[in-house]
Amino acid sequence: MINTLDKINIKDKTVILRCDFNVSIKEGVIFDDNRIIESLPTIKYILSNNTKLIILSHLGKVTKISDKKEKTLLPVAKKLEELLGKSVTFSKYTSGKKLEEIIDRKTLGDIILVENTRFEDIDGNKESGNDLTLAKSWSKMGDVFINDAFGTAHRSHASNVGIAKFLPSAIGYLIEKELLMLKKVTKKPDKPFVVILGGIKMNDKIQVINKLAKKADYILLGGGIANTFLKTLNFDVKESMYDKNSIEYCKNMIKKYPKKIIIPIDLVCAEKLSESAKVKKVYIDSIPDNCAAYDIGKETVEKYEEILLQAKTVFWNGPVGVSEISPFAKGTKSILKILKKSKAEVIIGGGDSAAAAIKMGYKDAFSHISTGGGASLELIEGKVLPGIKCIGKVKKKIK
Numbered sequence: 001m002i003n004t005l006d007k008i009n010i011k012d013k014t015v016i017l018r019c020d021f022n023v024s025i026k027e028g029v030i031f032d033d034n035r036i037i038e039s040l041p042t043i044k045y046i047l048s049n050n051t052k053l054i055i056l057s058h059l060g061k062v063t064k065i066s067d068k069k070e071k072t073l074l075p076v077a078k079k080l081e082e083l084l085g086k087s088v089t090f091s092k093y094t095s096g097k098k099l100e101e102i103i104d105r106k107t108l109g110d111i112i113l114v115e116n117t118r119f120e121d122i123d124g125n126k127e128s129g130n131d132l133t134l135a136k137s138w139s140k141m142g143d144v145f146i147n148d149a150f151g152t153a154h155r156s157h158a159s160n161v162g163i164a165k166f167l168p169s170a171i172g173y174l175i176e177k178e179l180l181m182l183k184k185v186t187k188k189p190d191k192p193f194v195v196i197l198g199g200i201k202m203n204d205k206i207q208v209i210n211k212l213a214k215k216a217d218y219i220l221l222g223g224g225i226a227n228t229f230l231k232t233l234n235f236d237v238k239e240s241m242y243d244k245n246s247i248e249y250c251k252n253m254i255k256k257y258p259k260k261i262i263i264p265i266d267l268v269c270a271e272k273l274s275e276s277a278k279v280k281k282v283y284i285d286s287i288p289d290n291c292a293a294y295d296i297g298k299e300t301v302e303k304y305e306e307i308l309l310q311a312k313t314v315f316w317n318g319p320v321g322v323s324e325i326s327p328f329a330k331g332t333k334s335i336l337k338i339l340k341k342s343k344a345e346v347i348i349g350g351g352d353s354a355a356a357a358i359k360m361g362y363k364d365a366f367s368h369i370s371t372g373g374g375a376s377l378e379l380i381e382g383k384v385l386p387g388i389k390c391i392g393k394v395k396k397k398i399k
């Protein structure tokens with residue numbers, strides 16, 4: 001059994017918490033604070049134990065000094081203060097004496113958020129390359145390590161995996177919840193179990209599809225994935241995005257699961273992918289020249305609704321259309337509406353699908369919206385995530 005927050009002694013200690021505060025920030029404004037909100041139960045629990053709390057997180061990719069300005073965690077420190085109603089000390093130093101001094105000056109009850117751990121990537125890829133010297137220097141700041149960064153759990157970095165080699169550790173409440181909810185999909189989902197698959201990264205998702213296809217009663221297709229299946233079935237998809245390397249794979253899937261895999265009936269097409277695009281609503285065999293399919297159509301939604309309203313468990317990955325652009329967001333919006341109405345346990349996993357559900361106002365409508373894109377998919381594939389595997393291996397702090 002994995003070590004959880006309730007099983008580790010943190011009372012009166014200095015706790016190092018790895019969060020995933022990799023949120024979208026533009027010009028200092030946080031657009032989607034879901035990952036911060038989802039970290040609050042763990043943060044509050046740790047603080048309620050009279051602890052000094054040091055939080056580590058990365059934000060985006062940092063390869064050169066000029067990336068630093070855009071990739072600072074300072075807006076997150078401010079957001080945390082607002083959410084906790086408590087002051088948060090922000091350290092612009094990510095390692096070394098200056099960081100140690102800031103931490104030494106703080107006492108029990110204080111919170112310190114350390115600047116983006118990937119600033120350590122500029123000089124030798126130390127964070128992303130899981131440099132153990134860096135990991136050890138971080139471990140020295142505290143007594144206990146808690147990993148709650150689910151969105152990063154599929155990566156082996158110094159701040160989530162390396163550090164656990166030196167400190168007693170546990171997972172936080174968010175990772176615990178993610179494991180519990182995503183296991184419902186991979187273990188014994190209540191039947192009928194329906195999977196909705198959209199998005200574009202067909203190649204990345206093949207293992208996930210294989211795994212889910214075994215358990216699912218139906219797989220409803222949308223997005224670029226539907227286009228790839230349509231192409232496989234010899235429909236002329238014209239300019240639509242599809243994955244030509246996955247045609248053979250789709251052929252086999254159709255052969256293996258002829259009744260499970262459900263393709264769209266109609267589509268929303270356009271010549272241009274833009275807010276002002278002139279849309280054409282067509283059946284799958286009539287995509288006009290120069291056009292691409294960017295969403296599922298009304299009749300498809302109706303057909304999917306019938307199946308979804310019978311379901312007891314639904315797992316959704318990948319928007320069924322280009323949900324970021326309003327003329328092509330209708331399919332995704334309609335599916336969200338149907339799922340809210342349904343009595344099924346609904347679990348959404350995948351970066352863009354989760355973002356779409358939250359942006360469209362469905363944050364609290366479902367059983368679970370995963371905070372991990374790649375991590376949720378790798379977990380469903382059956383992979384052991386390094387950020388979870390490393391936990392609980394050390395009994396005493398290694399000095």
Ligand code: ADP
Binds near residue numbers: 201227294295319323
């Ligand atoms: P997730 O992050 O949920 O796993 P993906 O990353 O695979 O999903 O795909 C999400 C992207 O797919 C979105 O940016 C969306 O605009 C795009 N998309 C969905 N349907 C289509 C389509 N028919 N044509 C082109 N892009 C699409």
Ligand code: MG
Binds near residue numbers: 351352373
């Ligand atoms: Mg994505």
